[in-house]
Amino acid sequence: MILFLYGPPASGKTTLGQILAEKxxxxxxDLDAVIEAKAGxxxxxxxxxxxxxxxxxxxxxxxxxxxxQLERDCESCVVSxxxxxLLRQENRLSCEKAGDIFCIDTPxxxxxxxxxxxxxxxxxxxxxxxxxxAHYAAFPNRVAAFFEAQQSLVIVGKxxxxxxxxEGNIVSDANVSRLWGERLNVKPFVEIxxxxxxxxxxxxxELWRAFAKKGLGRKxxxxxxxxxxTGDLTGFAAATWMRGIKWINIPTTLLSMVDASTGGKTxxxxxxxxxLAGAFHFPELVVADVxxxxxxxxxxxxxxxxxxxxxxxxxxxxxxxGLFRKGFVPSAKQIAENxxxxxxxxxxxxxxxxxxxxxxxxxxxxxxxxxKLSKYSIxxxxxxxxxxxxxxxxxxxxxxxxxxxxxxVESVFSAAGLPVELPCGMGKAAIVExxxxxxxxxxxxxxxxxxxxxxDVRIVPIDLTKEDIWQ
Ligand SMILES: NC(=O)c1ccc[n+]([C@@H]2O[C@H](COP(=O)([O-])OP(=O)(O)OC[C@H]3O[C@@H](n4cnc5c(N)ncnc54)[C@H](O)[C@@H]3O)[C@@H](O)[C@H]2O)c1
Ligand SMILES: [Zn+2]
Numbered sequence: 001m002i003l004f005l006y007g008p009p010a011s012g013k014t015t016l017g018q019i020l021a022e023k024x025x026x027x028x029x030d031l032d033a034v035i036e037a038k039a040g041x042x043x044x045x046x047x048x049x050x051x052x053x054x055x056x057x058x059x060x061x062x063x064x065x066x067x068x069q070l071e072r073d074c075e076s077c078v079v080s081x082x083x084x085x086l087l088r089q090e091n092r093l094s095c096e097k098a099g100d101i102f103c104i105d106t107p108x109x110x111x112x113x114x115x116x117x118x119x120x121x122x123x124x125x126x127x128x129x130x131x132x133x134a135h136y137a138a139f140p141n142r143v144a145a146f147f148e149a150q151q152s153l154v155i156v157g158k159x160x161x162x163x164x165x166x167e168g169n170i171v172s173d174a175n176v177s178r179l180w181g182e183r184l185n186v187k188p189f190v191e192i193x194x195x196x197x198x199x200x201x202x203x204x205x206e207l208w209r210a211f212a213k214k215g216l217g218r219k220x221x222x223x224x225x226x227x228x229x230t231g232d233l234t235g236f237a238a239a240t241w242m243r244g245i246k247w248i249n250i251p252t253t254l255l256s257m258v259d260a261s262t263g264g265k266t267x268x269x270x271x272x273x274x275x276l277a278g279a280f281h282f283p284e285l286v287v288a289d290v291x292x293x294x295x296x297x298x299x300x301x302x303x304x305x306x307x308x309x310x311x312x313x314x315x316x317x318x319x320x321x322g323l324f325r326k327g328f329v330p331s332a333k334q335i336a337e338n339x340x341x342x343x344x345x346x347x348x349x350x351x352x353x354x355x356x357x358x359x360x361x362x363x364x365x366x367x368x369x370x371x372k373l374s375k376y377s378i379x380x381x382x383x384x385x386x387x388x389x390x391x392x393x394x395x396x397x398x399x400x401x402x403x404x405x406x407x408x409v410e411s412v413f414s415a416a417g418l419p420v421e422l423p424c425g426m427g428k429a430a431i432v433e434x435x436x437x438x439x440x441x442x443x444x445x446x447x448x449x450x451x452x453x454x455x456d457v458r459i460v461p462i463d464l465t466k467e468d469i470w471q
Contacts, residue, residue, distance in 0.1 A: 007143075056087075086101070141159035144332035173191070180252070190210040198229065201268050201270065208241060220246075264346070314455070325417075
């Protein structure tokens with residue numbers, strides 16, 4: 001893999017390059033540093049003494065030498081380019097021939113100003129992001145955002161999955177393999193059957209056997225390409241294979257991009273309940289590529305939208321709620337911002353030892369009961385939508401929120417094409433009975449994460465033997 005990171009000055013090419021190289025066991029090269037070493041002076045001095053034209057000549061020569069050397073050594077490498085390296089078309093062609101170019105989107109103006117202020121004054125910067133906007137926009141593979149989530153590097157963008165699928169030991173599910181295998185030229189070494197019913201210990205055993213057949217050892221890593229089921233299973237098999245090997249998660253559903261892929265939880269279901277066997281095992285890298293959303297059915301997209309809206313509620317991001325119509329496909333930037341709501345909570349409580357992560361359970365106490373009572377015929381996302389609406393109504397009944405709040409939550413989920421009422425025939429007493437078995441329970445007291453307002457989710461312990469949540 002030769003990956004060239006490009007983008008405006010201060011977009012984060014060097015920072016991302018260094019972490020990405022570490023996470024993918026690749027070499028890291030900063031082209032500016034190569035030029036400075038060759039010239040024996042900082043770039044600002046090259047500009048001052050010889051001018052930009054001379055600098056561009058040196059830059060092109062250094063790029064060609066670097067590529068030739070990497071190709072000779074067959075080394076996997078992440079190269080961070082200068083902010084103007086690809087202004088020359090021949091440089092762009094050389095990079096495209098040798099590997100992949102990812103262009104990092106310009107961060108917000110405040111963030112850019114903050115970053116530029118931190119850089120040494122001598123760097124020739126200026127507002128190149130604005131001057132060269134059309135130039136940067138001409139690169140199709142884009143990184144909208146990157147950040148670390150506990151031990152994982154998360155990159156979110158468009159057209160960014162391919163390089164990570166070339167060399168890897170890929171595990172995928174049958175649907176994703178059929179829809180994306182040829183397009184991405186990917187041949188998984190294990191293809192698991194699709195669907196929650198296959199999120200079983202039997203499939204984990206299949207994965208272990210495939211790992212054994214391939215001779216995977218402690219230094220190898222596996223790549224999960226699929227939705228939450230593929231990620232949870234592959235992560236769990238990786239956590240338990242040889243007491244833990246590294247893995248990369250490439251989520252392909254909206255739900256797995258904004259929820260399942262971050263947070264380090266892996267596992268499988270048992271007949272006794274969902275996700276009962278599992279481990280915390282953070283992937284080295286999460287690559288959320290919005291291109292995968294193109295092939296999702298509207299039902300699976302809506303399922304992911306429920307968790308997406310849940311995060312917007314937790315994060316207090318009310319300004320976006322008008323966007324969530326049925327069939328709405330979020331952009332990479334919107335996914336990155338949404339994901340940050342979960343990531344910032346996970347950072348504070350990575351292994352769920354404090355109460356912080358419980359906020360993510362918003363709407364889920366009712367949702368889990370609804371799912372279970374429907375014998376899982378109601379998809380998780382739909383159950384979350386119903387759960388958030390019911391729990392907002394509980395907040396209203398307990399005078400934690402005004403009536404208008406429950407109506408607002410209802411209207412947001414319903415505009416996104418999700419159900420907002422309990423299914424007819426599902427008895428409230430049965431739901432309470434089911435909730436008493438919830439894992440966030442201590443005795444008969446269940447800790448609800450009640451949505452009480454935008455950015456206001458409260459952990460409210462309720463004694464279900466004494467209090468009637470429906471009154
Ligand atoms: N680990 C966590 O923290 C966490 C958090 C939330 C949910 N989960 C788990 O995630 C699972 C649900 O995730 P999910 O909804 O992604 O399930 P999934 O993996 O079953 O995917 C849903 C369906 O979409 C198909 N699919 C996947 N990508 C596709 C694509 N790009 N185009 C077309 N079809 C595609 C799959 O084959 C499957 O049929 C549950 O098992 C849940 O327990 C885990
Ligand atoms: Zn959920």
